[in-house]
Every structure is written in structure tokens, then in C-alpha cells.
Amino acid sequence: MAKIPAEWLERAISDGHINYLEYNKFINPTEIGSGGFGKVFKYEWKDYELIVALKCLKFDTDLNLNEKIINDFINELKLLRRVDYHQNIIRFYGVTKDNNGNYNMVLQYANEGNLREYLKENFSRLQWADKLSLAKEIALGLLCLHDNNIIHRDLHSKNILINQGQPKIADFGLSKQMNEKSITSSMECQHI
Numbered sequence: 001m002a003k004i005p006a007e008w009l010e011r012a013i014s015d016g017h018i019n020y021l022e023y024n025k026f027i028n029p030t031e032i033g034s035g036g037f038g039k040v041f042k043y044e045w046k047d048y049e050l051i052v053a054l055k056c057l058k059f060d061t062d063l064n065l066n067e068k069i070i071n072d073f074i075n076e077l078k079l080l081r082r083v084d085y086h087q088n089i090i091r092f093y094g095v096t097k098d099n100n101g102n103y104n105m106v107l108q109y110a111n112e113g114n115l116r117e118y119l120k121e122n123f124s125r126l127q128w129a130d131k132l133s134l135a136k137e138i139a140l141g142l143l144c145l146h147d148n149n150i151i152h153r154d155l156h157s158k159n160i161l162i163n164q165g166q167p168k169i170a171d172f173g174l175s176k177q178m179n180e181k182s183i184t185s186s187m188e189c190q191h192i
């Protein structure tokens with residue numbers, strides 16, 4: 001069972017559904033965070049002089065945990081590539097395999113970190129208009145998710161990143177694609 005998701009990823013790359021990027025294009029790594037999948041590094045994409053974030057899918061010795069981590073990672077890839085055109089959702093450039101053989105998601109780098117840290121540092125400087133604008137833009141990102149029948153399920157201030165003052169919804173590992181059937185059954189539950 002544990003092999004199926006990894007095979008899905010390899011097939012999605014070979015069929016051209018997910019962009020594969022050569023790891024040697026990325027230089028000067030600096031660690032910027034860590035989460036459920038593993039560490040997050042900031043890199044320079046040397047050809048384009050673009051700063052990106054690489055989110056590593058690390059493997060654990062516990063095979064059951066591995067299966068869950070790979071599933072969440074692939075779930076995040078599948079959903080992100082459908083909605084990353086929106087200005088309030090983090091951009092997804094593709095995947096790469098590092099020198100340890102681990103897959104990494106290549107993401108837009110948010111230069112002001114996550115919303116929790118951003119508010120700690122900037123709260124007194126921000127005007128009401130700035131705070132309202134942040135709230136509105138987060139709602140617009142969420143609207144795009146909901147229009148695509150995606151429920152984030154883990155939305156909090158560390159999963160909203162800030163790039164040049166603009167919020168970007170990130171971390172879709174626990175998100176869910178709702179289909180017609182699940183929408184109907186959840187609506188039925190609300191009526192009980």
C-alpha cells in the first residue's frame with residue numbers, strides 16, 4: 001500500500017501533470033521552517049534569479065507514518081496545482097528530488113514569513129485599513145478554494161504566508177476536495 005502514492009507521484013511527473021525541476025538549478029539553501037512533512041528551505045533558482053521555498057518530504061522509519069506523510073504531500077500537490085493561479089494562494093512551481101533522494105515541493109517564497117510572526121512584529125505599525133485589507137485578501141483566497149470545492153481544514157495564522165505585505169494561503173496537506181456526494185451528505189448532516 002505504501003508504494004502506491006509514491007508511484008502516483010512518479011507517474012504524474014512522467015505524464016507531465018506535475019512539473020519536474022532539476023535540483024541543481026537551486027543554490028544557497030537556508031533553513032526557514034519545519035512542519036509535518038519535514039524542513040522548509042529558502043533557495044535561489046539561479047537561472048531566473050528567483051527566490052523559492054523548497055518543502056521537503058522526509059521519510060520516517062515508521063512505514064505507516066510514511067504512508068500518511070506521502071498521502072498528505074500528494075494531496076497538497078494535487079490541490080495546489082488547481083488553485084495556485086490566485087494571488088492569495090501560494091504559487092506552486094513543481095517538484096524536485098534533492099541529493100538525498102527526497103522529493104521537495106518548489107513553492108513561491110513568501111519574504112515576510114507566516115502571518116503569526118508578521119502580526120507579532122508589525123501589529124502596532126499596521127493601520128486598520130492594512131488589517132482589513134489582509135482579512136479581505138484571505139477571504140478572497142478562501143473563496144477561490146471554496147469555488148473549487150476545496151476545504152482547507154487547517155487554516156491558522158502559521159499557514160497563511162506573507163509576501164510583500166500580501167497574504168497567501170498555504171499548507172494544503174489536510175485539505176479535502178469535496179465531491180457532489182460529500183457536499184450533499186455534509187448538508188444533510190447540518191439539517192439533522
Ligand SMILES: Nc1ncnc2c1ncn2[C@@H]1O[C@H](COP(=O)(O)OP(=O)(O)OP(=O)(O)O)[C@@H](O)[C@H]1O
Nearest residue numbers: 032033034035036040053107108109110114158171
Ligand atoms: N513558501 C514559503 N515561504 C516562506 N516561508 C515558508 C514557506 N513555506 C513554509 N514556510 C515557513 O515554514 C514554516 C513551516 O511550514 P510548513 O507548511 O511545512 O508547516 P506548518 O504549517 O508549520 O506545519 P504543519 O505542516 O505541521 O501544519 C511556515 O510556518 C513558514 O514560517
